[in-house]
Amino acid sequence: MKIKTRDRILNTSLELFNTVGEPNVTTLLISDELEISPGNLYYHFKSKAEIVNELFAAYETELMDMLSVPEEADISLDDQALFLHLVFEAIARFRFIYQDLVNILTRYDNLQNRFRRILRAKEKAFIVIAESLQRQGLMQLADHELSALCEQMCLTMTYWVSFESLSHLDNRDETDLGRGVFQVMNLLAPYLTGTARQQVVAMSEAYL
Amino acid sequence: MKIKTRDRILNTSLELFNTVGEPNVTTLLISDELEISPGNLYYHFKSKAEIVNELFAAYETELMDMLSVPEEADISLDDQALFLHLVFEAIARFRFIYQDLVNILTRYDNLQNRFRRILRAKEKAFIVIAESLQRQGLMQLADHELSALCEQMCLTMTYWVSFESLSHLDNRDETDLGRGVFQVMNLLAPYLTGTARQQVVAMSEAYL
Numbered sequence: 025m026k027i028k029t030r031d032r033i034l035n036t037s038l039e040l041f042n043t044v045g046e047p048n049v050t051t052l053l054i055s056d057e058l059e060i061s062p063g064n065l066y067y068h069f070k071s072k073a074e075i076v077n078e079l080f081a082a083y084e085t086e087l088m089d090m091l092s093v094p095e096e097a098d099i100s101l102d103d104q105a106l107f108l109h110l111v112f113e114a115i116a117r118f119r120f121i122y123q124d125l126v127n128i129l130t131r132y133d134n135l136q137n138r139f140r141r142i143l144r145a146k147e148k149a150f151i152v153i154a155e156s157l158q159r160q161g162l163m164q165l166a167d168h169e170l171s172a173l174c175e176q177m178c179l180t181m182t183y184w185v186s187f188e189s190l191s192h193l194d195n196r197d198e199t200d201l202g203r204g205v206f207q208v209m210n211l212l213a214p215y216l217t218g219t220a221r222q223q224v225v226a227m228s229e230a231y232l
Numbered sequence: 233m234k235i236k237t238r239d240r241i242l243n244t245s246l247e248l249f250n251t252v253g254e255p256n257v258t259t260l261l262i263s264d265e266l267e268i269s270p271g272n273l274y275y276h277f278k279s280k281a282e283i284v285n286e287l288f289a290a291y292e293t294e295l296m297d298m299l300s301v302p303e304e305a306d307i308s309l310d311d312q313a314l315f316l317h318l319v320f321e322a323i324a325r326f327r328f329i330y331q332d333l334v335n336i337l338t339r340y341d342n343l344q345n346r347f348r349r350i351l352r353a354k355e356k357a358f359i360v361i362a363e364s365l366q367r368q369g370l371m372q373l374a375d376h377e378l379s380a381l382c383e384q385m386c387l388t389m390t391y392w393v394s395f396e397s398l399s400h401l402d403n404r405d406e407t408d409l410g411r412g413v414f415q416v417m418n419l420l421a422p423y424l425t426g427t428a429r430q431q432v433v434a435m436s437e438a439y440l
Binding site: 168175 | 252253255256331332333334335337338339347348351376380383384387388390391392394395397398414415418419422423437
């Protein structure tokens with residue numbers, strides 16, 4: 025029974041953070057929303073920081089798992105689109121982190137290095153994918169072009185949810201992930217050779 | 233004399249917003265920093281919202297001015313780099329808006345439409361520039377490629393300062409604008425024809 029309340033607190037907090045923004049949520053609002061007493065909430069979590077930490081850890085585990093792309097494999101363009109889709113889904117599920125990113129990382133400074141580690145893992149994953157595409161002869165980039173491209177993919181992925189939500193701030197729930205996948209795939213397109221380029225254009229358009 | 237205090241309040245608020253984040257600044261902190269009484273501050277601004285509004289208006293005027301790119305002109309790649317540099321400078325000067333973007337726009341909802349108007353003007357400016365490059369034969373994109381590219385430039389410009397500050401959150405003062413210019417110019421590079429492409433690569437590398 026105790027475990028259940030704990031999970032309900034986490035789920036409700038995540039929902040509130042995502043919809044109204046973490047800086048605007050208090051523990052009182054969370055307990056109100058759950059119709060439990062502040063004391064009951066305090067029994068499980070001593071502060072909002074503890075809740076944020078636990079949610080961040082869940083996100084971290086999920087994402088780090090996803091980002092460990094096998095280095096030797098031949099990654100197809102379809103694999104890559106699926107990969108992007110899954111990462112975008114995870115980001116959208118924990119979008120409160122991204123919507124108030126600088127703010128959250130400034131206030132919870134123990135999360136800074138962990139977030140940077142995730143960013144580096146994202147960039148690494150893009151590099152592994154790009155290198156696989158190069159090995160398969162689908163594109164040919166100089167090293168510095170490849171790293172600029174991967175940084176750009178990383179930036180786009182990091183801010184897509186926030187950029188997208190600018191068009192419907194009244195409803196932070198809606199996020200068009202498909203357009204995010206399109207936008208990242210599209211970064212790759214001009215570097216690909218003939219057929220692969222057409223394939224990516226067709227695939228990324230299907231996401232619109 | 234009254235005008236002077238008013239300006240000092242605005243300057244100090246801008247500095248505080250930029251360095252510690254707008255959500256973390258109170259009017260009390262502002263008056264403390266200025267060593268004036270809260271009553272004196274209240275005489276000039278009835279709330280933090282009024283200060284935010286006035287700073288936003290200053291940013292808006294500056295940027296909208298910059299973004300009205302002449303539609304008929306032949307825009308060189310040098311012009312474009314200079315344009316990017318100036319816009320990045322303005323964004324950096326008012327970076328508090330961008331660092332807590334979703335948060336600020338959610339709490340000050342009168343700013344939402346105004347911010348969207350700026351975003352649209354940015355995208356429009358990129359389209360005017362891209363169309364000029366096309367007219368000069370420097371690149372050839374289909375309409376949908378051109379609009380995806382311009383949206384991507386817009387996203388990168390909007391979030392560059394925030395992305396960049398992730399690498400040194402301890403000091404929100406530092407921002408490497410040159411790398412932002414590089415990153416946006418670089419988005420264009422793969423679409424340009426031979427010489428223009430080399431020129432952009434050389435130019436954007438000079439920014440590193």
